[in-house]
Amino acid sequence: MTVSVAVIVVAAGSGTRLGYSLPKALVSLAQRPILSRSLDPVFALEREVQLVVVVPRQHSALAEQIVRDTAGRASTSCSIVVGGVSRQESVAAGLAALEPSIEVVLVHDAARALTPVAQFEAIIAAVTETGLAAIPGLPVSDTIKRTDGFGRVVATVDRSELSAVQTPQGFPRAQLEAAYAAASGDFTDDAALIQTAGHDVTIISGDPLAFKITTPWDLRRAEQLLADAAPLALPRTGLGVDAHAFVTPAAGADTAAAPATVDSASGGARPAAAPAAVDSPDVAPGTTKELWLAGLCWPGEPALVGHSDGDAVAHAICDALLSAAGLGDIGSTFGTSDPRFAGAHGDVFLAETARLVAAAGYRIGNVSVQLVAARPRFAARRAEAEEVLSGILTAPVSISATTTDGLGFTGRTEGVVAIASALVYPR
Ligand SMILES: Nc1ccn([C@@H]2O[C@H](COP(=O)(O)OP(=O)(O)OP(=O)(O)O)[C@@H](O)[C@H]2O)c(=O)n1
Numbered sequence: 204m205t206v207s208v209a210v211i212v213v214a215a216g217s218g219t220r221l222g223y224s225l226p227k228a229l230v231s232l233a234q235r236p237i238l239s240r241s242l243d244p245v246f247a248l249e250r251e252v253q254l255v256v257v258v259p260r261q262h263s264a265l266a267e268q269i270v271r272d273t274a275g276r277a278s279t280s281c282s283i284v285v286g287g288v289s290r291q292e293s294v295a296a297g298l299a300a301l302e303p304s305i306e307v308v309l310v311h312d313a314a315r316a317l318t319p320v321a322q323f324e325a326i327i328a329a330v331t332e333t334g335l336a337a338i339p340g341l342p343v344s345d346t347i348k349r350t351d352g353f354g355r356v357v358a359t360v361d362r363s364e365l366s367a368v369q370t371p372q373g374f375p376r377a378q379l380e381a382a383y384a385a386a387s388g389d390f391t392d393d394a395a396l397i398q399t400a401g402h403d404v405t406i407i408s409g410d411p412l413a414f415k416i417t418t419p420w421d422l423r424r425a426e427q428l429l430a431d432a433a434p435l436a437l438p439r440t441g442l443g444v445d446a447h448a449f450v451t452p453a454a455g456a457d458t459a460a461a462p463a464t465v466d467s468a469s470g471g472a473r474p475a476a477a478p479a480a481v482d483s484p485d486v487a488p489g490t491t492k493e494l495w496l497a498g499l500c501w502p503g504e505p506a507l508v509g510h511s512d513g514d515a516v517a518h519a520i521c522d523a524l525l526s527a528a529g530l531g532d533i534g535s536t537f538g539t540s541d542p543r544f545a546g547a548h549g550d551v552f553l554a555e556t557a558r559l560v561a562a563a564g565y566r567i568g569n570v571s572v573q574l575v576a577a578r579p580r581f582a583a584r585r586a587e588a589e590e591v592l593s594g595i596l597t598a599p600v601s602i603s604a605t606t607t608d609g610l611g612f613t614g615r616t617e618g619v620v621a622i623a624s625a626l627v628y629p630r
């Protein structure tokens with residue numbers, strides 16, 4: 204396909220007024236070099252163009268790398284040349300790199316890094332349709348005075364006649380090349396050369412976002428505008444449920460000491476079947492001999508069956524956090540075949556889950572757990588459990604507990620259920 208439009212991006216200036224040791228185009232603007240950001244609208248153009256980037260002689264290798272990285276697969280459409288000591292010399296170097304097929308040339312300052320793609324499209328359309336030079340400009344809003352150069356006002360200029368001009372400036376190629384070949388002075392923009400050569404220049408409406416990053420204040424302002432435009436990083440929620448059975452009574456075990464079920468809210472009690480406290484033949488290989496729940500050991504309480512310590516509260520929290528961070532669930536993350544987790548306590552899973560969540564780029568907001576259990580009596584150790592779990596996750600964990608008034612397997616003291624919800628924030 205023949206390409207008829209070229210965009211010359213001049214990036215060879217030193218940026219004296221910005222005051223960095225690096226050339227201005229290589230200075231970072233919200234984590235990316237100004238040069239890279241200035242190329243975004245060029246690569247957003249619907250039509251393919253020849254991109255000519257004019258880079259500073261010093262650091263030319265770094266500048267070339269930035270252009271190649273930004274261009275990616277479009278690198279083949281890029282020409283990179285070294286600039287001169289003035290802007291005009293840099294543009295001349297860019298003109299020398301144009302492909303023979305080019306008919307329309309846009310010249311753009313890398314320093315106008317936030318220029319919208321629509322401004323490029325409008326200039327291309329204006330030059331193509333009229334065959335004349337077209338430049339973007341904004342009305343001047345301040346009152347402008349002419350001075351004698353020594354601080355004395357000579358006259359008030361009629362500002363309705365004025366326009367503050369920006370880039371990209373667009374030209375028929377032949378006009379621009381001839382104007383540069385005939386140039387006898389140094390001009391601050393390309394339209395001035397065209398006019399001096401006797402051609403008309405049309406002004407179309409510019410965009411305030413196309414302002415030139417010249418001073419440290421301009422750079423800070425550009426950073427702020429990018430931050431304001433960034434999509435809001437929304438928090439994510441996750442849900443986790445886990446149930447574990449109490450170890451079953453061993454044959455002939457004494458069930459007389461069946462605990463009363465306790466509703467932490469109502470204090471209501473009813474008799475329940477007794478789970479065995481220890482050494483059940485049905486216990487899974489890693490099952491501990493004591494009850495571990497919500498990160499705490501509960502001496503005298505029957506253990507929960509599980510490959511690990513059966514801490515349903517800890518496991519439900521892991522599922523909620525992994526799900527919130529889009530990391531699957533506890534089964535897919537830890538796996539019951541992994542001997543490292545046989546008999547492991549909840550803190551091992553929680554600490555590793557917190558590490559994975561952080562590595563995935565999330566910060567834990569909070570975790571809330573509902574424990575459904577006839578035993579143990581949870582309310583008395585709620586604060587202790589919350590402190591332990593919050594410490595492991597370095598985020599607030601709150602736990603509420605309830606019974607089911609004797610209903611279902613939790614009511615019959617066959618096991619416990621924990622339901623957790625988690626909130627995580629993208630960092
Ligand atoms: N010898 C030069 C001078 C300027 N430019 C480019 O022309 C644009 C407009 O120039 P300006 O913003 O004034 O940049 P500097 O000349 O680098 O700034 P200063 O005058 O503060 O040194 C910039 O994208 C700049 O990189 C260029 O390519 N070659």
Ligand SMILES: C[C@](O)(CO)[C@H](O)COP(=O)(O)O
Binds near residue numbers: 367368369370392393
């Ligand atoms: C080309 C230009 O951006 C138009 O406003 C401007 O003249 C270049 O800036 P400089 O500081 O005069 O080099």
